[in-house]
Amino acid sequence: xxxxxxxxxxxxxxEKDVEKTTQRFPxxxxxxxxxxxxxxxxxxSPEQISxxxxxxxxxxxxxxxxxxxxxxxxxxxxxxMRQYAGFGxxxxxxERFRYLLKQxxxxxxxxxxxxxxxGYDSDDPMADGEVGKVGVAIDSLKDMxxxxxxxxxxxxxxxMTINAPASILLAMYIxxxxxxxxxxxxxxxxxQNDILKEYIARGTYIYPPKPSMRLIxxxxxxxxxxxxxxxxxxxxxxxxxxxxxxxxQEVAFTIANGMAYVDAAIEAGLKVDQFAPRLxxxxxxxNQFFEEAAKFRAARRMWAKIMKEHYGAENPKSWKLRFHTxxxxxxxxxxxxxxxxVRVTLQALAAVMGxxxxxxxxxxxxxxxxxxxxxxxxxxRTQQIIANESGVADTIDPLAGSYYxxxxxxxxxxxxxxxxxxxxxxxxxxxAVEEGYMQREIHKSAYDAQKRIESREDIVVGMNEFQLDEExxxxxxxxxxxxxxxxxxxxxxxxxxxxxxxxxxCLDNLRTAAKGTDNVMPHIVEAVKVYATVGEIANVLREEFxxxxxx
Amino acid sequence: MxxxxxxxxxxxxxxxxxxALIIAQALRDHGMEVxxxxxxxxxxxxxxxxxxxxxxxxxxxxxxxxHKSLFPKVVEALADQGASDIPVIGGGVIPAEDIPYLExxxxxxxxxxxxxxxxxxxxxxxxxxxxxIESPNKIAHIGIAVESIDAVLPFYQHTLGLExxxxxxxxxxxxxxxxxxxxxxMFELLEPLSDESSIQTFLTKKGEGIHHIAxxxxxxxxxxxxxxxQGIRLINEEPKPGAHNSQIAFIHPKASNGVLFELCEHGKEx
Numbered sequence: 051x052x053x054x055x056x057x058x059x060x061x062x063x064x065e066k067d068v069e070k071t072t073q074r075f076p077x078x079x080x081x082x083x084x085x086x087x088x089x090x091x092x093x094x095s096p097e098q099i100s101x102x103x104x105x106x107x108x109x110x111x112x113x114x115x116x117x118x119x120x121x122x123x124x125x126x127x128x129x130x131m132r133q134y135a136g137f138g139x140x141x142x143x144x145e146r147f148r149y150l151l152k153q154x155x156x157x158x159x160x161x162x163x164x165x166x167x168x169g170y171d172s173d174d175p176m177a178d179g180e181v182g183k184v185g186v187a188i189d190s191l192k193d194m195x196x197x198x199x200x201x202x203x204x205x206x207x208x209x210m211t212i213n214a215p216a217s218i219l220l221a222m223y224i225x226x227x228x229x230x231x232x233x234x235x236x237x238x239x240x241x242q243n244d245i246l247k248e249y250i251a252r253g254t255y256i257y258p259p260k261p262s263m264r265l266i267x268x269x270x271x272x273x274x275x276x277x278x279x280x281x282x283x284x285x286x287x288x289x290x291x292x293x294x295x296x297x298x299q300e301v302a303f304t305i306a307n308g309m310a311y312v313d314a315a316i317e318a319g320l321k322v323d324q325f326a327p328r329l330x331x332x333x334x335x336x337n338q339f340f341e342e343a344a345k346f347r348a349a350r351r352m353w354a355k356i357m358k359e360h361y362g363a364e365n366p367k368s369w370k371l372r373f374h375t376x377x378x379x380x381x382x383x384x385x386x387x388x389x390x391x392v393r394v395t396l397q398a399l400a401a402v403m404g405x406x407x408x409x410x411x412x413x414x415x416x417x418x419x420x421x422x423x424x425x426x427x428x429x430x431r432t433q434q435i436i437a438n439e440s441g442v443a444d445t446i447d448p449l450a451g452s453y454y455x456x457x458x459x460x461x462x463x464x465x466x467x468x469x470x471x472x473x474x475x476x477x478x479x480x481x482a483v484e485e486g487y488m489q490r491e492i493h494k495s496a497y498d499a500q501k502r503i504e505s506r507e508d509i510v511v512g513m514n515e516f517q518l519d520e521e522x523x524x525x526x527x528x529x530x531x532x533x534x535x536x537x538x539x540x541x542x543x544x545x546x547x548x549x550x551x552x553x554x555x556c557l558d559n560l561r562t563a564a565k566g567t568d569n570v571m572p573h574i575v576e577a578v579k580v581y582a583t584v585g586e587i588a589n590v591l592r593e594e595f596x597x598x599x600x601x
Numbered sequence: 602m603x604x605x606x607x608x609x610x611x612x613x614x615x616x617x618x619x620x621a622l623i624i625a626q627a628l629r630d631h632g633m634e635v636x637x638x639x640x641x642x643x644x645x646x647x648x649x650x651x652x653x654x655x656x657x658x659x660x661x662x663x664x665x666x667x668h669k670s671l672f673p674k675v676v677e678a679l680a681d682q683g684a685s686d687i688p689v690i691g692g693g694v695i696p697a698e699d700i701p702y703l704e705x706x707x708x709x710x711x712x713x714x715x716x717x718x719x720x721x722x723x724x725x726x727x728x729x730x731x732x733x734i735e736s737p738n739k740i741a742h743i744g745i746a747v748e749s750i751d752a753v754l755p756f757y758q759h760t761l762g763l764e765x766x767x768x769x770x771x772x773x774x775x776x777x778x779x780x781x782x783x784x785x786x787m788f789e790l791l792e793p794l795s796d797e798s799s800i801q802t803f804l805t806k807k808g809e810g811i812h813h814i815a816x817x818x819x820x821x822x823x824x825x826x827x828x829x830x831q832g833i834r835l836i837n838e839e840p841k842p843g844a845h846n847s848q849i850a851f852i853h854p855k856a857s858n859g860v861l862f863e864l865c866e867h868g869k870e871x
Binding site: 164165167168170176177178179180183184248252253254292293294380383384385417418419420493496497500504513521523526529531600 | 613614615616617618619622623626627639640641643665666667669670671674694696697698713714715717718719
């Protein structure tokens, strides 16, 4: 782009004006930075953005997908509004699911309790106090049948936040489908199944990295043949960000993990274009609006280039980074919880500006407890207002061409690439995780962020500034403490009534497969169908694979 | 002095350890020795680690809603192993209405979301070093703002029958004071000497009446330092000389819901 001398003159004039003004009215800060410490200029102009429009930005639905993965984006269909829900018993959660569907939600997202996520039955001593607390308790197929009671699985897509025991819960989902008369080919949805970020940030690991990676590639292989419409993994930056990373680290570590899964699948003998189209991603939508929107655009461009150029994928579906977004839980404050509605709105808007495929908006009371029905409804309404009233979904990628946003997109890509190079030096994400590299980087960022809040360099409205003398206590959702006992009794009844010999046979077959190299997935499907429990199946694999005990 | 040793522990299955790690780091920055247990510790494991590591305090973190069941179990496990003298504090996602229950079960203190790490460090220091705040000795005097000492003295001397102990001018405060003894304490009548006097401001705003209550304390400097660390708002962060060879400082009335308190320490009388 050329500039005439009169343009140049105008710019010099502006710079002079700035100098004069700042002498009388100094700027609020000496320097401005994004959450990722990217310096923010006073003004962005055409010379700061890359010149090659087609190569770097291009058109939606075309490589490198900076502007979005579909040619029409939200002009055809809004993003999927998918609220993560689950608490207490399968019956209670089923009720909340049906409520949300009736309110216009378009996909389900299951939150499991911690014992389920770590492969313990509700009557295991390790589950003490945790049953039904952060999600629904699932022990056997019986619970799963109740969870999806009267919800036809060929008409909803279901996302399951399940990682270490992902194969068990997926097997149960397949079994429920069959009981409803829905064949596995027709099932749609996503399992999170991203174990690397569990070691890095989220903590619900069971087995050591190597056998865990095998379980994941077994799922890839099984689904490619049997569940062609199911997303086999949701490679998650969300929890990395929640643990305290910056936006750049979130992109970098997520893509590094993604590459580790691709490498593992190729090593297991799969062809990249067979499984890559079923890989999905999951990102956080945090506070800084432009940085977040740019982050999503940068991530899409990076993944497209990596899949095409590094892995030589030929199917355009393998190049597309499809992602779910959740607004940032750790940005919510326990103080003045209604303020969180506003935070969530801005974060959700950034996700939409970034071209997300689906979105969960957090509820205002989640810094205090699981959301009440009223809070969950406001959160869903927030998305519906953005979609139906704001007009932001009526054109594609409206921030494109913003000198600032394009410049940020380029910078996030560059800095994330620098992290990827560093992780490559470790020998890849698995090794970097084992050596605690990403964990340390995240902790550093988290501690810096905390210090900025305590020194009030960063203002959190209602928490370290604009406080109320007296907080108003909202009504919170309480999980019934008696639930644990009734869940334990229910599971014991299932054990009494099932065909014990069949269960033992299935578990034996699974053990044999785990010892060898057979795909374990078909054996797990058989085991859940005869009502073997999550804990029993996970324990067979514990005995064969060992347990990861942390750093 | 031996550094304070702290065990930071994650009971139960919760994997959120951002808060636990940040607090561990912040306490280290405050000079404490911190041991972090890692995830998924049972109550018995935590109690055992606390005893083996000979810690002064145990800090628990839970964000999964299991605190009501798990925190008291740690207190019990410590007692079972004969270590009930190790105090337990906690934090995480804990609704305010659960706090009384946890305290009743022997948890010393709960820090909820948004608590500054400095406040936690100071609390631990006070808990361990027994740096508790001592009760003031007595009410040193009650300060009463008046337009004119001469005009009100007859009421105090003749109607109430009090004895006038002293009349002084404190130039730095632009105030004339009269002390009237009553038992172990005094009334202090305050008359402004000029418009700059804070007593004049008080009179203009509120009229004559009770102005402040002065408390006799020991170790005024240390007390002010403690208040400062706790973020109590003060008018005077350092003691300044007051009448009768005393050191005084005022606490900001915002900190005490509208009552102006003066701290004063009198030098030893010869």
